[in-house]
Amino acid sequence: MKELYKESVNREGFAIPYYEIPYEKFFQFGLSVDCVVFGYHENKLKVLLIKRGAKPYLGKWALPGDLVYPNENIESAANRVLRDLTEIDSLFLEQTKTYGQVDRHPAGRVITTGFYAIIDIAKHDPHAAAWADGIYWVDADNIPQLAFDHNQILTDALRILREQVGKQPVGFELLPSKFTLGELQALYEGLLGVSFDKANFRKRMLSMDVLIDCDEYQKNVPHRPGKLYSFDLKRYSELKSKGSNFEI
């Protein structure tokens, strides 16, 4: 084996695989990114889907995604896809998993890296990018059949979102900068699909010491107005670096 290996370097001395497959074949992979963009509206979690405008899976539902350019970093590509759709750079854009089944793409060997992002639906009106025929918000608990292995990618992203949402202040992205504790509670209930006791939820949130009391109240609501808070990112970072862990 060792001997075999020593013959298996190319002319510049770089290691190449030692089976009888031409060197070039190892450099014919395509790489794409697929973004699972979560939004939140009326107590419901939504996902941004497109209608494909080209083969394969022409006209089918799919996650927004694109091939990575030869001189482009993966994260940059994911940001580009998101920016093409929403014209914003999301604060949360995290890698989920990478999918590379040999037969996942009919046009060749295409690896895809999944990302998930969270945006505030009210703030951004997404529009179809060049590579899509249409773009729609779809309920996260009612996803149609998607192209490629996108159902798997979406399912994984949803699981990862739910795992993270309790441990990182992910959710605050989905709220206006000033919000009531009731809105915050509804958000978490929507994301996690559970319900909390109001009194206990407030106590926990306020005791974590990452909310700034804005000393303002809601207006024009047909009930007692709630006090407005904002998220103290600086304080959160301080606590995080000191090792305290944020847990819902």
Add this chain to the structure above:
Amino acid sequence: MKELYKESVNREGFAIPYYEIPYEKFFQFGLSVDCVVFGYHENKLKVLLIKRGAKPYLGKWALPGDLVYPNENIESAANRVLRDLTEIDSLFLEQTKTYGQVDRHPAGRVITTGFYAIIDIAKHDPHAAAWADGIYWVDADNIPQLAFDHNQILTDALRILREQVGKQPVGFELLPSKFTLGELQALYEGLLGVSFDKANFRKRMLSMDVLIDCDEYQKNVPHRPGKLYSFDLKRYSELKSKGSNFEI
């Protein structure tokens, strides 16, 4: 943009990117896997490193890894690398992250997907595969400088291991099939770098109801022999599917 796109399909009608870069350039990526293999010995967490036998980074420390074959799934490639080194199929081989900085490999655009595995050092004596000049167990808290971005990959894997170890019964892989609660505690302390109260640790472990009492005891130890337990994978799966969560 839309118009531009509609011209941007190749002769079979597949979507191709719409910038002025030849189609072929999008399919010149290489894909590799890098495995962070954890082992545990004498209360210390170890990582399996190789000495590279070819350029680039000839003679430097690196993670074991290899290019993925054109007709090989990513997970299969990771399993192959591990099997080449240890002659076993690890029960735990999980994806961590994918790394694709444009300039991470001097020989071209190579994407790499990280994996982490856990094996029992006592059971498997690793040997250098064809693509390595040597293979060594190195203390996880004293890692030398590694080739490529392997230090980053290792750091991420270690963080992910520590996150998972409290939530999945990962650690049992590292112990003999029958073990004492003291050994289990030492393992978790080694992995997580903390120490637990003995009484409380036992209570928690036994209350989780995933340990089988073997009704046997240690032999030839210079102190009171501990009772032996084994991990009840079946019971664990049952509990998991019922939604109860295993937490250290």
Add this chain to the structure above:
DNA sequence: CAGATAAAGTGTTCTGTTGACACTTATGGT
């Protein structure tokens, strides 16, 4: 204006978990 409605916001009790710690037990070594 009176009452209904809706959600904000508070206080109290009960219970189970967690951490700290002291103690007893069993084995081999000297």
Add this chain to the structure above:
DNA sequence: ACCATAAGTGTCAACAGAACACTTTATCTG
């Protein structure tokens, strides 16, 4: 016989979490 070492147990106080009842403050409706 005694020591060292680690196994294994019991208790108690403090805290965190769930459950629930209650008060407060706004708009809406007649």
